[in-house]
Amino acid sequence: xxxxxxxxxxxxxxxxxxxxxxxxxxxxxxxxxxxxxxxxxxxxxxxxxxxxxxxxxxxxxxxxxxxxxxxxxxxxxxxxxxxxxxxxxxxxxxxxxxxxxxxxxxxxxxxxxxxxxxxxxxxxxxxxxxxxxxxxxxxxxxxxxxxxxxxxxxxx
Amino acid sequence: xxxxxxxxxxxxxxxxxxxxxxxxxxxxxxxxxxxxxxxxxxxxxxxxxxxxxxxxxxxxxxxxxxxxxxxxxxxxxxxxxxxxxxxxxxxxxxxxxxxxxxxxxxxxxxxxxxxxxxxxxxxxxxxxxxxxxxxxxxxxxxxxxxxxxxxxxxxx
Amino acid sequence: xxxxxxxxxxxxxxxxxxxxxxxxxxxxxxxxxxxxxxxxxxxxxxxxxxxxxxxxxxxxxxxxxxxxxxxxxxxxxxxxxxxxxxxxxxxxxxxxxxxxxxxxxxxxxxxxxxxxxxxxxxxxxxxxxxxxxxxxxxxxxxxxxxxxxxxxxxxx
Amino acid sequence: xxxxxxxxxxxxxxxxxxxxxxxxxxxxxxxxxxxxxxxxxxxxxxxxxxxxxxxxxxxxxxxxxxxxxxxxxxxxxxxxxxxxxxxxxxxxxxxxxxxxxxxxxxxxxxxxxxxxxxxxxxxxxxxxxxxxxxxxxxxxxxxxxxxxxxxxxxxx
Numbered sequence: 016x017x018x019x020x021x022x023x024x025x026x027x028x029x030x031x032x033x034x035x036x037x038x039x040x041x042x043x044x045x046x047x048x049x050x051x052x053x054x055x056x057x058x059x060x061x062x063x064x065x066x067x068x069x070x071x072x073x074x075x076x077x078x079x080x081x082x083x084x085x086x087x088x089x090x091x092x093x094x095x096x097x098x099x100x101x102x103x104x105x106x107x108x109x110x111x112x113x114x115x116x117x118x119x120x121x122x123x124x125x126x127x128x129x130x131x132x133x134x135x136x137x138x139x140x141x142x143x144x145x146x147x148x149x150x151x152x153x154x155x156x157x158x159x160x161x162x163x164x165x166x167x168x169x170x171x
Numbered sequence: 172x173x174x175x176x177x178x179x180x181x182x183x184x185x186x187x188x189x190x191x192x193x194x195x196x197x198x199x200x201x202x203x204x205x206x207x208x209x210x211x212x213x214x215x216x217x218x219x220x221x222x223x224x225x226x227x228x229x230x231x232x233x234x235x236x237x238x239x240x241x242x243x244x245x246x247x248x249x250x251x252x253x254x255x256x257x258x259x260x261x262x263x264x265x266x267x268x269x270x271x272x273x274x275x276x277x278x279x280x281x282x283x284x285x286x287x288x289x290x291x292x293x294x295x296x297x298x299x300x301x302x303x304x305x306x307x308x309x310x311x312x313x314x315x316x317x318x319x320x321x322x323x324x325x326x327x
Numbered sequence: 328x329x330x331x332x333x334x335x336x337x338x339x340x341x342x343x344x345x346x347x348x349x350x351x352x353x354x355x356x357x358x359x360x361x362x363x364x365x366x367x368x369x370x371x372x373x374x375x376x377x378x379x380x381x382x383x384x385x386x387x388x389x390x391x392x393x394x395x396x397x398x399x400x401x402x403x404x405x406x407x408x409x410x411x412x413x414x415x416x417x418x419x420x421x422x423x424x425x426x427x428x429x430x431x432x433x434x435x436x437x438x439x440x441x442x443x444x445x446x447x448x449x450x451x452x453x454x455x456x457x458x459x460x461x462x463x464x465x466x467x468x469x470x471x472x473x474x475x476x477x478x479x480x481x482x483x
Numbered sequence: 484x485x486x487x488x489x490x491x492x493x494x495x496x497x498x499x500x501x502x503x504x505x506x507x508x509x510x511x512x513x514x515x516x517x518x519x520x521x522x523x524x525x526x527x528x529x530x531x532x533x534x535x536x537x538x539x540x541x542x543x544x545x546x547x548x549x550x551x552x553x554x555x556x557x558x559x560x561x562x563x564x565x566x567x568x569x570x571x572x573x574x575x576x577x578x579x580x581x582x583x584x585x586x587x588x589x590x591x592x593x594x595x596x597x598x599x600x601x602x603x604x605x606x607x608x609x610x611x612x613x614x615x616x617x618x619x620x621x622x623x624x625x626x627x628x629x630x631x632x633x634x635x636x637x638x639x
Contacts, residue, residue, distance in 0.1 A: 065250030094221030
């Protein structure tokens with residue numbers, strides 16, 4: 016599989032129209048490939064929280080949508096994919112600027128997909144948050160996940 | 172400690188003005204006591220997601236704010252309390268209605284507070300999501316947490 | 328459902344023989360009811376870690392087995408129930424004594440069960456750790472979970 | 484920082500003597516560098532669980548010790564580093580063989596370190612589990628973490 020199962024335009028439209036709570040903020044897809052996606056959430060003044068940093072729910076929303084996109088990049092437009100759980104760790108107080116999410120799928124099972132997301136503040140090389148999560152997906156044909164992002168000690 | 176260290180009015184104002192991304196949706200505090208809070212997020216049409224249910228980030232935002240409120244109920248208006256991590260498990264697809272969060276603090280340390288949140292859809296007795304999370308707080312005087320919500324096998 | 332779907336004796340034997348890594352330490356079931364279990368892990372000198380406290384993996388092992396027991400209390404001896412994920416928060420440094428786990432199932436779905444575990448050091452009323460986790464179970468008949476351990480804002 | 488702050492021999496001895504519950508199984512360090520470690524847990528017949536796979540607590544124990552080693556590779560022999568939380572996702576049923584952990588630190592703060600661990604069954608290129616966790620460490624001099632394992636969208 017060398018091209019994603021959904022296009023950038025389709026995914027941007029699906030986020031904008033399908034999950035407006037997050038999509039309304041104008042998420043932009045920077046890169047899309049099978050099993051990985053990079054997307055950016057422009058800064059919005061409602062993201063502020065005491066201390067002048069970006070509020071956690073904005074980062075969670077971006078991470079959740081990034082994982083959704085990475086799943087759809089493998090199985091196509093399956094809208095009923097739903098998050099079953101997500102863990103997010105906030106690592107640094109992010110400046111009030113745009114946030115970019117880098118997401119990759121680690122496991123693509125028949126019914127569950129699992130992946131991780133690193134979040135970066137614009138201009139800062141170190142991550143501001145890290146999330147992992149599981150999506151429940153309708154049973155589907157197996158998708159061979161190109162192992163990338165890690166080197167297996169057992170080859171691969 | 173028998174009265175919360177912040178009033179319902181103060182907390183509602185702090186959520187509305189301090190974290191507008193979530194506060195703008197008109198969160199209402201139903202009950203506040205030291206270490207516990209119940210609050211309700213009215214339904215908003217932007218919460219919809221494919222399948223007609225409420226999107227995960229809306230539930231995460233409510234859970235995060237509920238934990239914030241429960242922390243402040245013990246230490247007062249310390250705006251710089253920040254989430255360090257949160258895990259949320261989605262248990263049922265919630266109907267497009269208001270969501271109520273029940274939050275309690277399980278541990279109140281000198282620098283970290285830890286608690287859990289159950290989320291309920293209006294009219295449904297069973298929870299739609301469960302979250303746990305940690306807040307980092309400025310070093311403060313110890314607060315004796317009235318152990319409630321669980322029965323210790325060791326008395327207490 | 329008023330009696331557990333597995334007996335104390337059956338569950339103790341299953342833990343001892345089925346998961347010997349943990350079961351070998353002589354876990355004792357203190358209480359078993361549909362959807363809840365209390366069990367105790369006697370102290371063993373191999374649990375020590377630098378600082379003289381109990382090592383995290385001992386607590387994780389107990390929490391995992393407690394969740395397993397609570398699941399089987401609802402569906403009976405289904406050995407192929409497997410953990411899909413678990414989050415554990417360590418709240419206090421536990422003294423080198425026995426640890427008791429209190430576990431309850433929060434959601435019992437057709438394929439997934441979700442619950443939480445509080446861990447207590449012998450003699451200490453406050454919890455030393457809190458875990459939440461999901462078990463994947465073979466598809467089974469719906470089990471009505473007696474809602475206990477929390478009060479729903481919507482009755483129930 | 485180009486050499487780890489603890490040697491392979493020191494770390495192996497510390498694991499063997501300091502955390503015997505896990506260390507007794509003969510963990511071997513395959514690779515150690517500042518902020519990353521690879522270590523292998525040989526198979527032991529007590530790891531079995533119903534279904535013939537490796538029990539979750541064995542994998543959790545390895546992940547916890549790997550994170551401990553990666554932290555010490557940056558700050559040296561600080562035995563009082565303690566886990567504050569860990570989330571583990573089980574991705575595949577592991578065969579009854581040795582398990583290798585690949586761990587990297589994602590954030591090294593003044594008081595908290597955060598990292599992730601991928602676990603592999605011997606001979607299988609795809610991961611069987613993924614864990615993330617936080618260690619609390621005594622306040623220490625800042626350690627510059629060589630950003631590796633991910634590419635920041637912001638350079639660096």
